[in-house]
Amino acid sequence: DAGITQSPRYKITETGRQVTLMCHQTWSHSYMFWYRQDLGHGLRLIYYSAAADITDKGEVPDGYVVSRSKTENFPLTLESATRSQTSVYFCASRGQGLGFYEQYFGPGTRLTVT
Amino acid sequence: KNEVEQSPQNLTAQEGEFITINCSYSVGISALHWLQQHPGGGIVSLFMLSSGKKKHGRLIATINIQEKHSSLHITASHPRDSAVYICAVREGGATNKLIFGTGTLLAVQP
Numbered sequence: 001d002a003g004i005t006q007s008p009r010y011k012i013t014e015t016g017r018q019v020t021l022m023c024h025q026t027w028s029h030s031y032m033f034w035y036r037q038d039l040g041h042g043l044r045l046i047y048y049s050a051a052a053d054i055t056d057k058g059e060v061p062d063g064y065v066v067s068r069s070k071t072e073n074f075p076l077t078l079e080s081a082t083r084s085q086t087s088v089y090f091c092a093s094r095g096q097g098l099g100f101y102e103q104y105f106g107p108g109t110r111l112t113v114t
Numbered sequence: 115k116n117e118v119e120q121s122p123q124n125l126t127a128q129e130g131e132f133i134t135i136n137c138s139y140s141v142g143i144s145a146l147h148w149l150q151q152h153p154g155g156g157i158v159s160l161f162m163l164s165s166g167k168k169k170h171g172r173l174i175a176t177i178n179i180q181e182k183h184s185s186l187h188i189t190a191s192h193p194r195d196s197a198v199y200i201c202a203v204r205e206g207g208a209t210n211k212l213i214f215g216t217g218t219l220l221a222v223q224p
Contacts, residue, residue: 042118042200042214058211090157101145101210105157 003027006091006106014114019078021109023091030096032074033103034058034066036087043090049074050096081113117141120201120215127222133188135218137201146184147212148175149200157200160186191222 004025013019023032030051035043035058045058047066055066063085065077074093078085091106118139127133137146145164151157161168161175163184168175172191177184188195201215 040216042116042216043202043212044214045211048211088155101204102147102159102162103212104159108155108157110155 004091004093004104004106006089006109008109009107010110012112012114013081015082016080019081019111021076021078021089021091021111023074023076023106025072025074025091025093025104027093027095027104028071029093029104030071031094031103032068033092033094034064034074034076035090035092036060036085037090037108038087046076046089078111081111083113085111086113087111116216117213118201118203118215120199120218122218123216124219125221127191127220129192129222129224131191131222133191133195133220133222135186135199135201135220137184137186137215139182139184139201139203139213141203141213142206143203144206144210145204146177147202147204148184148186149202151198151200151217153197160199162204188220193222193224196220196222 007022033048034046037043044060049055049068052071068074089109092103094103121136147162148160163177172189174187198217198219200217202212204210
């Protein structure tokens with residue numbers, strides 16, 4: 001399907017486990033972003049990527065790892081999940097250059113760490 | 115203090131009412147975005163603006179760069195407008211990252 005997809009949509013895991021959230025987009029957008037959404041906070045940027053093999057930290061990167069070996073995929077890994085990482089995670093993408101500033105969001109992954 | 119402040123945080127309206135949601139920001143920006151998030155989570159972009167006013171159907175967005183303020187108006191509100199409305203400002207520079215407000219939860223009652 002065209003667009004931006006995330007998997008899984010819901011995940012429950014235990015403290016200390018490694019979890020990987022997947023994000024896939026079919027537009028060949030250069031930029032991809034991972035956000036978390038928590039009550040009382042706006043969407044906060046975890047990591048972003050300007051292109052394959054180029055990633056950089058956002059506002060709240062601690063405890064997360066990203067990679068981008070292919071333009072269309074941008075997985076987010078929680079190396080050792082903690083309860084504070086219980087959140088809704090959104091992936092987004094956008095094109096590069098003038099006029100390509102609108103970000104397109106995936107449907108979100110609701111992660112619960114017990 | 116958050117760099118992007120929205121008001122009100124919660125808003126309940128009767129169907130047909132005119133609704134205004136406000137957004138103030140404290141940083142220099144290249145543009146401002148309004149987004150809508152429906153129950154169930156999906157986030158869609160409504161407007162992107164850097165000056166003046168934009169209109170799409172019953173939605174109107176305005177921005178005053180000098181006052182660092184934007185408003186989102188909904189005319190003739192309908193229960194299907196019930197959602198969280200999010201203001202986000204776009205920083206300048208190469209990455210054009212977004213800074214988000216905490217959102218306004220709107221409930222329109224029939």
